[in-house]
Amino acid sequence: MTDQDRKPALRLEGIVKTFPGVRALDGVSLSVMPGEVHALMGENGAGKSTLMKVLGGLHQPNEGRIFIGDEPVVMGSPMDAKAKGVVFIHQELSLAEELSVAENIYLGQLPRKSFGRVDWTRLHADSDAILKRLNCGFGSGAIVGELSIANMQMVEIARALTVDAKAVIFDEPTASLTDAEKVVLFEVIADLRKQGVGIVYISHRMEEIFRISDRISVLRDGAYRGTLKTAETDEDEVTRLMIGRSLDLSRNAEHVELGDVALEVRGLSCGKLFHDVSFDLRAGEVLGFYGLVGAGRTEIAETLFGLRTPTAGKILLKGREVTIHSPMDAIAHGLSLVPEDRKSQGLILGMNCRDNITLPQVDDLTAGPFVSDGAEIAIFDQYRDRLDIKTPSWRQLVGNLSGGNQQKIVIGKWLSMRPEVLIVDEPTRGIDVGSKSEIHNLIRELAKSGYAVIVISSEMPEVLRVSDRVAAMYSGKLMRIFTADEVTEDNLVQAISGLSENSRVA
């Protein structure tokens, strides 16, 4: 059977969506065959989420049509979309954690008996049938809040299967899953496609896309850039379509002239979070911190930045011992932290770009008693140009920028403080592949221009790409510091799994 013989399960045709001043979608078309996994890729801000909101009935398109099978449809609301067989599995889970699995699966449509009483027998029977179809290892009576994240996601998927789904849209479904859990998810997806459901799979992760998809459609700047057959393409081609150029994924091989020791940490401990951590950091150097979530990397950064009080140990800046009680102290000593969670810790989303950048130094940017507009705009202009921040004006609210530009605002905020030591925690989390390499290059440049930089990351390619040395953390302990020449993927993985104690090469 060829593509021409079959009717698409879901078809979008010439969708245009404009917001004041922005053409978010410019004539996007997409068709998903029954039983096909169709990957949708694009940088942040390329229009993927807007397209999905149009499909889900949250936005009405200005132009264009949506077809399910042969039938043109109008999606009035998310409930409407679901009733028509288009179901979304979101990255963020939307479950009532206090309720049972069955109640969550049929939330809002519980089966009824007379006098509006819930038909519990039928509810659990129906739910268990769906769970069985998904090969879930838990029953419909379990309380959702007690399940693992992966199992909660299964509940979300189960919820999708209560209707006769024509198309299921997965939006970054693996963001919080372990490798083993991903395997289960992919099995479920394979199962769904066998049943003839069309699947749209949105993800930044290339290896997943190539593992499970049949075709890949790419958006860039709100426009449709083409559809590739997965079997006939490679990562490079997809990347070029997404960002308009090739990507540099090599390891760091530069050897920069190192300056004086900027930061010395001696036997630093903080309760049970981390213990007896010692390292040096020189000007012009990038020290990567790699380890599993919970290994204590972020906690070290927070302690250095005065957000936690150490229980033992010393911190020396430029050879002088310092005590840091608060972020204000840290900033005064020339330490800066680009935090892990950009939206909740790094930015004030309802504030404009300029005010976010100048926030830590607003006390010093005064003319008389007032904040000097001119001085602030000068700083904003300088870092907008240096970091290539894309925003129509400094008045734009930070919440309206793409993830990559938001991250640049946070980095710009701290660079403008001219720190001696810059700590960057998960610099590219949730950022698309194009902006990612931009930020990697930026970190290398910063080191070259004399900053001492700590990069904390959960992504091995990232650590290898930017670091001069890599510190491996396991369960609150600093296992080993590798130089760029020593480090390999194997010995790094060993170190962060706590395996290297015996096989340690001194």
Next chain:
Amino acid sequence: MADERTKQVGAFLARQGILVAFVLFMIGFALANHRFVAIDNILGVVRSSAILGVMALGVTFVVISGNLDLSVGSMMSFSTIVVLDLHDKLGPALAIPAMFAMTLALGALIGFLVGYLRLNSLIVTLGMLSAIHGLTLTYSGGKNMDIADKAGTWFGGIGRGSVLGIPGPILIFGLLALVLGVTLAKTPFGRKVYAVGGNGTAAIFSGIPRARVVFMTYLVSSFCVATAGLLQASRSLGSQNTVGQGLELEVLAAVILGGASLLGGSGTVFKTVVGVLILGFIQNGLLLVGLEFYVQYVVTWIIIILAVWLDVAAKRGRILSPIA
């Protein structure tokens, strides 16, 4: 072209909806009763709104920083009673600073509890509403407070006098609005208030002393309350223990009407002044069209609900929304 213009008008309405509604109200009332737009009526409304307005200025700081202050009404009763009592004991020149010091001390206590101990501001200030009321009754022994020699003191000049034809309360309200408006919009402190209310965690990560900023907003609020108490005492030269009762909700109504978000991070002093005037004129207009005074309590509530609903509807782009 025409389409573009409709869009611009739409955007303007969404931003300035409250102002537009206000103008429509004014026109409606003016048509119903031409006394409404008489100069002396307008001046009267502004003057009687001034005390509420002064308090709303301070609460604007608290609300923008992401907290609430429900204690201002009861605190205003306190400062009124204290300054009247001390007037006869110490003389007006000492009574006024003494009363300010005592009121600021109450503000500092709230600021400490909410800012440094991070207690929920709703609970703290609701408790303070009751506690300060008790304090006032204890202080006054439950009696009304009167100045003995009403004719022989300059004290009444503050609330009753006028400069260049502008009544004292309006002048003080205007001056304070100007000073606090500039403080909020133009100084580093003002910027920090927005930052703390917009995202307290990110503010801390940017080296902003969140606790100190919150503490300061309650000092500003209690300073405004003390000023309002002074105006009240000076205008009446005698007062009941309960003179400020219920004002906390009217103050909050004015701040919300002006468009400050209860979630913090947005609002301006100018908008609050507009909110105060809207509330004042609507209450006055209702009286002039012949509604009974008590109806106002209900109508005020309806107006608040309308304002909040319009605000939310403008933000989410439709009147009834399936999501938030």
